[in-house]
Structures are given as C-alpha cells and as structure tokens.
Amino acid sequence: MATMTMAKALNAALADAMLDDERVVVFGEDVGQLGGVFRITDGLQARFGDKRCFDTPLAEAGIVGFAVGLAMSGLRPVVEMQFDAFAYPAFEQIASHVAKLRNRTRGALSVPMVIRVPYAGGIGGVEHHCDSSEAYYAHTPGLKVVTPATVADAYSLLREAIDDPDPVVFMEPKKLYFGSGEAELPARTEPFGRAVVRRSGRDATLIAYGPAVPVALEAAEAACEEGWDLEVVDIRTIVPFDDVTITESVRRTGRCVVVQEAQGFAGVGAEIAARVQERCFHALHAPVLRVSGLDIPYPAPMLEHTHLPSVDRVLDAVARLQWDDQPDPRWLTEGSAA
Amino acid sequence: MATMTMAKALNAALADAMLDDERVVVFGEDVGQLGGVFRITDGLQARFGDKRCFDTPLAEAGIVGFAVGLAMSGLRPVVEMQFDAFAYPAFEQIASHVAKLRNRTRGALSVPMVIRVPYAGGIGGVEHHCDSSEAYYAHTPGLKVVTPATVADAYSLLREAIDDPDPVVFMEPKKLYFGSGEAELPARTEPFGRAVVRRSGRDATLIAYGPAVPVALEAAEAACEEGWDLEVVDIRTIVPFDDVTITESVRRTGRCVVVQEAQGFAGVGAEIAARVQERCFHALHAPVLRVSGLDIPYPAPMLEHTHLPSVDRVLDAVARLQWDDQPDPRWLTEGSAA
Amino acid sequence: MTSTPQAVRRATPRKRRPATPAAPDPSAGLLPEAESVRLLNPDGSPLPARADYPEPPVEALREMYRRMVVGRRFDAQATALTKQGRLAVYPSSRGQEACQVGGVLALRDDDWVFPTYRESMALTARGIDPVEVLTLLRGDWHCGYDPTVVRTAPQCTPLATQCVHAAGLAYGESYQGRDTVAMVYIGDGATSEGDFHEGVNFAAVFKAPVVYFVQNNRYAISVPLSRQTAAPSLAYKGVGYGVPSEQVDGNDPVAVLAVLNRAVAHARAGKGPFLVEAHTYRMEPHTNADDQTRYRDADEVAAWRDRDPIARLESYLRARDVLDDAAVAEIAAQAEEYAAGLRERMNIQPTVDPLSLFDHVYAQPTPQLVEQREQVRAELAATQEGDA
Amino acid sequence: MTSTPQAVRRATPRKRRPATPAAPDPSAGLLPEAESVRLLNPDGSPLPARADYPEPPVEALREMYRRMVVGRRFDAQATALTKQGRLAVYPSSRGQEACQVGGVLALRDDDWVFPTYRESMALTARGIDPVEVLTLLRGDWHCGYDPTVVRTAPQCTPLATQCVHAAGLAYGESYQGRDTVAMVYIGDGATSEGDFHEGVNFAAVFKAPVVYFVQNNRYAISVPLSRQTAAPSLAYKGVGYGVPSEQVDGNDPVAVLAVLNRAVAHARAGKGPFLVEAHTYRMEPHTNADDQTRYRDADEVAAWRDRDPIARLESYLRARDVLDDAAVAEIAAQAEEYAAGLRERMNIQPTVDPLSLFDHVYAQPTPQLVEQREQVRAELAATQEGDA
Numbered sequence A, B: 001m002a003t004m005t006m007a008k009a010l011n012a013a014l015a016d017a018m019l020d021d022e023r024v025v026v027f028g029e030d031v032g033q034l035g036g037v038f039r040i041t042d043g044l045q046a047r048f049g050d051k052r053c054f055d056t057p058l059a060e061a062g063i064v065g066f067a068v069g070l071a072m073s074g075l076r077p078v079v080e081m082q083f084d085a086f087a088y089p090a091f092e093q094i095a096s097h098v099a100k101l102r103n104r105t106r107g108a109l110s111v112p113m114v115i116r117v118p119y120a121g122g123i124g125g126v127e128h129h130c131d132s133s134e135a136y137y138a139h140t141p142g143l144k145v146v147t148p149a150t151v152a153d154a155y156s157l158l159r160e161a162i163d164d165p166d167p168v169v170f171m172e173p174k175k176l177y178f179g180s181g182e183a184e185l186p187a188r189t190e191p192f193g194r195a196v197v198r199r200s201g202r203d204a205t206l207i208a209y210g211p212a213v214p215v216a217l218e219a220a221e222a223a224c225e226e227g228w229d230l231e232v233v234d235i236r237t238i239v240p241f242d243d244v245t246i247t248e249s250v251r252r253t254g255r256c257v258v259v260q261e262a263q264g265f266a267g268v269g270a271e272i273a274a275r276v277q278e279r280c281f282h283a284l285h286a287p288v289l290r291v292s293g294l295d296i297p298y299p300a301p302m303l304e305h306t307h308l309p310s311v312d313r314v315l316d317a318v319a320r321l322q323w324d325d326q327p328d329p330r331w332l333t334e335g336s337a338a
Numbered sequence C, D: 001m002t003s004t005p006q007a008v009r010r011a012t013p014r015k016r017r018p019a020t021p022a023a024p025d026p027s028a029g030l031l032p033e034a035e036s037v038r039l040l041n042p043d044g045s046p047l048p049a050r051a052d053y054p055e056p057p058v059e060a061l062r063e064m065y066r067r068m069v070v071g072r073r074f075d076a077q078a079t080a081l082t083k084q085g086r087l088a089v090y091p092s093s094r095g096q097e098a099c100q101v102g103g104v105l106a107l108r109d110d111d112w113v114f115p116t117y118r119e120s121m122a123l124t125a126r127g128i129d130p131v132e133v134l135t136l137l138r139g140d141w142h143c144g145y146d147p148t149v150v151r152t153a154p155q156c157t158p159l160a161t162q163c164v165h166a167a168g169l170a171y172g173e174s175y176q177g178r179d180t181v182a183m184v185y186i187g188d189g190a191t192s193e194g195d196f197h198e199g200v201n202f203a204a205v206f207k208a209p210v211v212y213f214v215q216n217n218r219y220a221i222s223v224p225l226s227r228q229t230a231a232p233s234l235a236y237k238g239v240g241y242g243v244p245s246e247q248v249d250g251n252d253p254v255a256v257l258a259v260l261n262r263a264v265a266h267a268r269a270g271k272g273p274f275l276v277e278a279h280t281y282r283m284e285p286h287t288n289a290d291d292q293t294r295y296r297d298a299d300e301v302a303a304w305r306d307r308d309p310i311a312r313l314e315s316y317l318r319a320r321d322v323l324d325d326a327a328v329a330e331i332a333a334q335a336e337e338y339a340a341g342l343r344e345r346m347n348i349q350p351t352v353d354p355l356s357l358f359d360h361v362y363a364q365p366t367p368q369l370v371e372q373r374e375q376v377r378a379e380l381a382a383t384q385e386g387d388a
C-alpha cells in the first residue's frame, strides 16, 4: 500500500484510463498545460499529447455539449468543470441532453461521459467556488452521481465512471483533494451502487457521503467517549443508491443520523432520511435525524465553519436519538403513540 | 364568487399588479402580441403598452439576467419561462445571481422579481415541455418557491409574489391552467408560508402541492368508499415551508402519504417525508410513504399516465399504512422492534 | 521620448490618418455579401451565373424539385393528421422547402444532420421513414429513428443546444480520421441563445467541419426578427467567430443548394465551419396550435406566396427542359402516393409498452428503477385482473 | 417565366457579377478598425491626432496618471497582503492600469460599473473604500460595499454573467428617464460564454446604454486567446449584434480613454451599446496562487514590460509639461500613503458575526432559517460556556 493524495489518485485514474482506452479524451478549462487549477489533470497533456487532453474555450455549456457530440462520434469524454457553481451554465445541457439522450432514442444513442465537478467547501474559497450541487444531479433521472471519500475510491470509482456506459457526474470533494490515504493502484473497490460500512458499530448508524464522511468518522471516534458505538456508512454512489447496505445497518442499530455538507432543504440527505424511515420504520427507536449545511448561500471563508456540519453538530444529533427510549421532548405531543 | 380558469386568474393578477404598481414590467418569449403560448399575458401589451409588456430575444439566461438588471434599477420584473425545461438555460442566473444577490450584498441590493414557470405534465406535451423542476429551485437558498393549486390561490399568490421583496419562482401547474374554479377577484388567500387543509380527515394525511393536489383530493374522495377519512394538505409555498400545519395534521392523524408529480428521488416529497418523520415520529403508526412520478425522464404523451401519480397509486399507498397496526411485511425484519 | 512642443502639433487636429500602408482587411472572406446570394429571379428566370457559387448539376436540381414536391405533400399530410388527432402537434415548414431539402441534398449519407422540431420535411427528404420521423409528434416515444443508422440527431426542441453537439460530433469524426460533415439546422430566434454562440465558437476554434444553416423565417413563434437582433443580418455573426458566412435567398432553391454545396465543401476540406443564413418564410402558423393572426397580417403572408420556391424551381427547370407536364404529373403522383402511405400507416394506433419506460434510462436499470418497474408491473397486472 | 435556351447562356460561366449599383455596406460603422486605435507610441511620443477619437483634456490625463500610479501601488499592496495571510487570494491587474482606470474615468459618478474579480484597481480608482473592495478576497463577506451607493455591482466571479445584468440595468435606467450608462468590464476568456452573447444582444435589441469593455489580456488563466476564438479579434463580434465596435491599444492610456469616452458618449446619446476591445496584458500570474511558468515564457512577459502604460503616459505628460519630477514624486507619495493606510486597516482582523449568516438570505428569514439560527445561537452559547 502506498500513501498518496486523492488528487494524485484521480490523476492516476485519468492517466490509466487514457492508456487503456484510446477513446478517452480529457478536456475543459485549464486542464492542458496548467494541469487544472487543482492539478488533477497534471501531466496528461505532456504524456498523451494535446489531442487527448486539451483546453477549450471558456464556456461550460459548450464543454458539456461538445462532449455530447464527441460521445456520439464514439469517443469517451471526461470533462472538468472548474468549480461546482461554474457547472450551472451547463445545466441545460446536462439535464436535457446528457441525462436524456439514451432514453430519448430508446437506447440507440448513448453518450457515456464523465463530468468531473470539484465540489463543496471547507477550503476557504470565495462565493460560487464551494457549492454542494449533488442534489441537482441526483434528482435528474439518467445521470449517475458518484462521490468518493477515500483515496482508493477516488481511483476506482473514476475508472469505473469512465468505463460506464452511462453519463456520470463525478463529484470530487475539494477539501479531500490533498488529504492522504492508503491505496494500491490500480485500486479496485466496491462497484457502483454499493455503499460501504467504513466503521462498524452497534448503537446508531451515521450515513454520509463525500466531504461529510471524514466528519462522520471523526464523530464516531469522539462518540466512543460518550459510550456510543457508531456505525458509519459511506454512500459513495448517490445514484444508483444502495438501499440494502443502509437498511441492513439501520435495522440493526435502530438509530440513524444522515450527514451531508449541502444545504439541507430538499437535499440528498432528505432522500436518505425518507428512504430509511420507509424501510426501517419498525426498527427505529427515534426519528432519522439530519445534519447538514445551513439553508443559506455558501458563506464567505471566515464564516464557513459555522455552516459546515461539524463533529459537534453530529454528536448533538446523536445525543437526540432518544437513548433512554424516551421521545425527544421537542417532538412530543399529545398525539404521540409511543 | 365567479367561476373562472386558473389561466384567467393569473392573467388578472398580472393586470391588477401592473395597474397598482407602475414598476411592474412583464416580459419573456411571446408574451406580447401573442399573449404567451398559454395566454397568461393575454391583452397586457394592448392594455399597458409595449414598454410594460414586451417580447425579448429568445434566450432564457438573457431574460433572467436582464430581469436582475431591471430589478437593480428599481423595476419589478415578472418574467415568463415558456416551459419548465426551457428555464434550465437560465439556471446559472437563477442559482448564482437571483438567489444570492441580497445575501451577497448584506441586503444592500435586492432583486425582487417573479420567474413564472409553467410546469409539470398531464397535457400530452412532448419531451422537455413537462418537467417538474421545483426541487432544483427549492434546494437553492434565497429563492421562494410557490405553486398554486386553486384558482383563488393562483391570483392571490401571484399578487403576493410580485409584491414580495424577494425573488419568487412561481410554478404554474400547466394541467390546471384551463380547469375552472371559484374565485372572487381580487382574491386574497392565506399568505406565503402557510399550508392549507383542503379537506379535513381523521385517518391519514395526504400532503401535496401543485398538480398533485387535485389527485390527492380525488383520492380522498375515493377513499371514503374504503372507509378511510383522509385529510388533504396543500403546501402552496414550498419555500418558505409550513411545518406547523403539517405537523399538526400528521400528529393528529398518525399516518401520512406525500404526493408529488416530480420524479421521486431527492425531490421535495423527500424533504416533506423527512421533516414529517423528524417532527411526528411518536405519532406515526406507519412510515411516511411517498407517491411520486417515476425516476425516469418525463415520458412521451402516450405513456405519461403511467408516470403520473394516480388516484389508484395514492390509494395503494394509503392501504399500506398499516391500518391493523401490523407492520408492512415488506419492511418487516428480525430487527423490527414493533 | 519626444520633446516636440505638443501645443503646436495639436493646434490643428487632423482628420483620420490615411491608412498607410493599407492594413489587410482582417474580415476579408468572413463577411457575407451585402445582399443575399440569388441565382434565380422570383419568377424562376436565371440570373447571371457565378463562379463562386457554381450552379448544381441539373440532375441534382431535378431531384431537389422532386423532394420539395413530395416534402410539401408530406407536410400538408402531417398537418391534416393533427386535425384527425393522429398527431399531437405539427410544426409545418411549408414555404421553407428549398432549405429543408437543400440542406440534406448538400450532404452525403454518412454526414450528420442536427435538426430541430421543424425539420420533419428535411428528415423525410433524407430518406428517413416518415412514421419514425413523426414519432415525437405522435407521442409514442421521443425519437422514432435510430440516429446512428440514419446519421441524424434526434429532432431538438431545446433551441440551439444542437449547435454544440454538432461541433463535438464533427470534431470527433475528424479526430478519428473521418471526413464527415455536420449540418445544423437552426431558426432565426434560436441564434439569440447562448448555445448558438458557444457552438459556433467551439466549431471555429477546433476547426470542426460544421455547416450552421440558419433558416431565417423572420419569426420565432410570434416574435419578429427585429426583436432577435439589431445586426444587419444574422450572417454577420460569423466574422465574430472567424467563420466565413453567407446569406442566401432561401426561397431560391438553386442558390440555396449552391451556397450549401460550397459551405459543405469548405467544411469537408478541413477549413472549419461555415455559417449560412437563408432568408425565407414559413407560410403556416408556428404549429397547428398557433394563432398567427395575433402577430402577422394576411397581406404579409400573401406577399410571400409569390416567392414560392417550388414554383420558382419548376419554372426554371421547365425552361431548361428538364421538366415537362408529364414529369411534373409523375412527381405529383409520387407525392400523393407518399402521403397516402403515410396516412394509412398513421391510422394504425401504435402500441406502447408502459414497462419500456424503465428500459433506457440507463444501460442497466438501477435497483430503484427495478423496484418501480415491479410496482408498475403489479399495477398493470391488477388492472388486467380487474378488467377480466 | 423565361424561355431563353439555358445551355447557351451557361456555356461561359461568368465571374462574380459586378455589384451594380453598389449596395451600401451594412457593416459600415459597426466593424472595428483593422488595427488597434493608438494615440501614443510605446515610448510615449504622440501619434497624429484623430478627429474621431479626440484626445481627452490634459487634466483628465494627469488624473488618469495619478490614479494609475496609486492603483498599481494598491495592487502591489494587495498582493503583499496575500503573502501575509491577510487576503485569501488576489487577482492582480498590474499591466492593465490604463484599462482599469480608463474605464471608470470615462464615467460619471451616477453611471454604473459591472466589474469582475480582477477590477479591484478599477473600483478603488472609482473611489470605493479599498477595504470594502477587498472584503470578497479577505473573506469576511461576499461584497463589502453597498452597490446602490457606489453605483457598482458586486465583483462578479461567474464569468460573463454581468453582461446581461448591465443590459437590464441600463435599459431600466433609461426606461425610467435617467441617462445612466453601464460599463461592463469583461475578460477575453469570458467572451466565449453564452452570457456574453445574450447580454450584448439584449443591450443591442433594447438599445441599452452599455459599454462592453473587453480587457483582452491574452489569457484566461492559462488558456491563450487562440483557444478562445478564431476571430480576427474580439471586437469583430460587435457587428453580429449590430453594435459598433473598436479595438484599442490597451496599454496606451490616452487611446483607451479616448475610445471609451466616445463609447460612453455613444451610449449616453441613446444610440445603444458599444463594444471596445483593449489589447493588453496582465504582468502577474492570474492570482497569487497561480503558477504562470506552466503556460507562458518569461520572455513574453518581459516584452510587455516595455509597453508599460504608466511609463508611457508619464513620458507623454512630461513632454507636455504637465508632469515634472516634483509632481511625480508627489503622486508616488500619495500612492505610498494610500498603501500604508490600506495595510494598516487590513491588519485589523475583521469581526464576523456567525448569526449574520441568517440575516440576508431573505428580507425576512423563513421559519426554517429562524429554527436554524436558534440552533446555531445555542451552539455558540454552549461553546462560550464551555470556554468560560
């Protein structure tokens, strides 16, 4: 096992995919000589030439629409959106074309591609550079939505995304880019559609994805002191979603907190909470709680820590999981049956 | 009380707002001489002149961005997106500017405007003309998201939207445009942030909004035959959200089904289900269930009825609400505590 | 550094300095001609030939005529089908036949077409099964033909978005050593969209072999051209991308084909995209559901009747003795036959399988879709039981 | 219908028909000059005066010089502040001083500026408090100044989006009888975005008084101009919108101001928008975090040092005897003082109130925000208790 950053693992995944599959082309803004503002495409142009890895005009709808055409011609585009909010100009192309072309043509025309989106905050970025935009894509049928939280997953999921017959929005948590982890390349971890238990525990399940996974893990460690043995599940692929792993875990622990960095309202965490209570209702000792970013535009750097789901906030939620099997008084009413 | 269509009520709301407030300007594609493809702006140009109501170049980001500038200059733009999916090209302007300008400037610069979006299906429209896109907006802090289900609400909510100091995405259920209802203009119904109980009932609560409200009401009527007395709550304003009315209802009935037309995954219904179980856990006799569109791109006209949440599908969900207080066997496991 | 006393030099402000030596005009070869290229007069009589736009071979013109006649008959039939409830909606291209047919005649079979909703006639002229072309508008599915077989993208309703796809497709083809050309049909209104800008620009920067073919029919539904642009004409947009551009009388079939032939040749030769603006007019409402009396005079429509592209080409070909009454009648008969065949086939209600809704969202359905499919299957089974 | 025997007429295809009578050129007055407008040579010596671009009054040029010097010092100070950790990031506009300052000097106080992240110098030159200008980059909030007071939109990071806002603002102002002009600063790269297209087009169609001012500094971060456009130059985009356009030597302060003055006058006179492309160069990396060695040679940067706009204007003004050593020293001192004041104020850590996060999402917080605010308040209280 080697120690490397997630950035390096992503870079290796791109390089290996380009090596293995001639059809793979990488393009976007500043991905060529510069190697991307996060250096994820570092060295690819030098190694594979400027036909395989190239800069485009500065236009995101153009980049994604161009990828649609390239995919139609038989290539495998991997495009980079420079930051989360700068993918919004491409939203029409993503929602109305990338997501729908296969279905529109009864499967005759598919446009496999990977749209890489460095997302979320925690890096002191200015406005529009830290959005958590995964819910927009997850709510759009026809897209797969994937987000790694470990170095090995970054490599493996990106390789799988590039090989996938369907378009994949590949959300890269920026704050994890330069954190290190263990991986043996070419790493192959669990396939799309499988959540992974990152930490086993008996008392409650924390469900998280992307940038929230390390927070959940840290919270689980801290919770030991309070006598709680928490399980942590990493979703990994939001679409397709793994109901099995999650349901199994929550039915076992009987308690659940969903952690996401995005603003909460109508986010992916809402979907997870809704699914868990649908499927695990009779196993639950307490409502499924959510810890998320606040329902505000992403704040300026000096205030972002208030916005971000913190270990403390997760522990607070865990504390509200009615450990004495008494209902949380805040939710208690005359009508309560328990 | 007069009988009129929702289209007429919306048209009257625009006309009355233009009459009452000189700053109100209405623009978009085909809203002038044609009166809009749904005739919602019919007669406004003739009545108020082509400075108050005008056609623009065919460009949605342009329309919304232009409205941002007009609002900065002190006007009150009301823009029409011709169809739901044709608002996607404006997504960047909506998410990064309309939603954020007030916050970005600590309240110094606000851009009150109304973005009217005829949405959802059930009218035999071709692809891209029937999307339910409310979740994209509801998940974006800084926007209010409103959707009327009755004729009186159409008038009243649109007037309130135009007067509101914040930008409002006003989602008009296309299939309700030409249905008739009672209203006395100028109708004034409950304000933003208030859900309304459209039908009282004791046994379970159906929560719906926009095009799903008539479906829920019909289902409630049909449910009488099965011996269920269902309450129907119309959300009306998705943002701000009315937790009070909903929580009160579900705590009373102890059972809940959320009905929405949009594809289900990570939709507004997920948020509602998550909130309800958070707040009503101990009152619930069964999990909160959801009935929604399928997780597919909106289908071609001949297949849309399979996609749309139907009365039958709602009744099926109601039937699964564990009336004998026995768990739904599908969700039952060894781990179940009940 | 100079120390010339400025006050003196400035005393008599001079006029615009003479351009010495005359800088080469950077827009040379990029701007369109000031007036539309035209090879036939409205009455079909020929104008002087042009070396830059050589007249297409007469066989091609005769074939063009044939397809225009069949196309118009198809178009009328489609409109009729809306009245019979066989089509949900139909956007006619009557009046635009020279463009509809010219665009596909300029291409090889292995080239790609990127059409909008208005190009049903173009697609049938390209040889695609008309029933498959009308699938979208009949409502049994979104796209009826297999784009990879007929080398034609699905008819695009989100305006201008196909401009970018075509740039990518054409670049991807040349990237893989094929000399495919992509032809984008787009309306005047759609040129206002950002995707038009981004598409043409990408094509130009990557020298992608794309012909952007604007059918300027002067309206975007009800909105007149004056609300789309203040430019001298849409063809003047090309220079801003470094793309050679031309405007053509879109109701002059000979000129349309001549200009498109040159544009396609330019693209195929690896010189990058070409922008063609055809000035034309749709004679019918935007779709059968549109009320054109709200935004244009009957007089205006009538005036365009005199510029009918079919009559124009017919009179020219008759004068050149490649068409006579018999040939005209024979072609009309073909058109009737085509329409009759279509009518008959469209009378058969298509079968749609609700469960197919789940088949093509992804290559393999997600577990969530499998679950939903099972639910729908159970519902259908219950309904059938109920019915039985 | 003619019956001339065609075969004969076609035998000798003629050359392009002579344009008789010469059609008026529809692009007249819209295309830029083939070469950049320039009024000073790189060494500061004057070129012949031009009636179409009259030289600005000398007092204006002297003031321009002053603001450029102060601006450059401000810019250097801001870069220094990043090294001291007082600014998260800073995009320098060193080298672009003529444009930064020229843009705001061409305006009245009640005109509106629509800047990008690179315009910190322009905004300070406009008189906005530099600490408020740097709020975004310091990270205590998104926009530090009150846009309605200083008539300046928040510095825009989503590229080109402000092009549309400016069209709306300018139209709205004239709609309400005010003769406000809007000046949009935009980079070369951002002209590739759809919003540039839509913005300029809206402004043109509505004759909105906007000056679109492209600072073409040849790079979008690392991407060179050749990857943005194949056009002769960006100013050639104007004709496609019917917008008069000009290109100017962006390092010639006199020409920049002269051209912008004319553009602003054009807009203010109700003639609609004007597009100006200034050819310039940023001497520093994209931001302090950028590594420019990856994409451009030191030689290239060095070559532009010889075209320094400040030295150029200084030598011109000295030659015209409106600047001397004393004045230059006095201005340099002002610049130092400005920088010192800034440095001092930026050393004070700003106070930020976490609860203010909830104050401006809406005019009134939603119940959901009230609930979340209460939760954060409780957390903060608990932490303080814990700390105490």
Ligand SMILES: Cc1ncc(C[n+]2csc(CCOP(=O)(O)OP(=O)(O)O)c2C)c(N)n1
Residues within 6 Å of the ligand: B029, B058, B082, B086, B089, C118, C157, C158, C159, C186, C187, C188, C189, C190, C191, C217, C219, C220, C221, C286
């Ligand atoms: C992005 C988008 N916005 C709006 C529409 C609605 N719409 C359909 S056709 C049309 C007018 C198009 O005009 P034009 O481009 O001139 O083409 P024509 O219909 O004249 O052939 C409009 C506004 C759409 N289809 N797509």
Ligand SMILES: Cc1ncc(C[n+]2csc(CCOP(=O)(O)OP(=O)(O)O)c2C)c(N)n1
Residues within 6 Å of the ligand: A029, A058, A082, A086, A089, D118, D157, D158, D159, D186, D187, D188, D189, D190, D191, D217, D219, D220, D221, D286
């Ligand atoms: C919509 C959008 N896409 C991408 C970015 C990321 N980005 C920031 S600056 C920049 C380059 C801009 O170049 P240019 O327009 O030439 O302006 P300059 O920085 O040279 O002043 C890019 C790609 C952005 N801010 N907005």
Ligand SMILES: [Mg+2]
Residues within 6 Å of the ligand: C187, C188, C189, C215, C216, C217, C218, C219, C220, C221
């Ligand atoms: Mg048109």
Ligand SMILES: [Mg+2]
Residues within 6 Å of the ligand: D187, D188, D189, D215, D216, D217, D218, D219, D220, D221
């Ligand atoms: Mg630049």
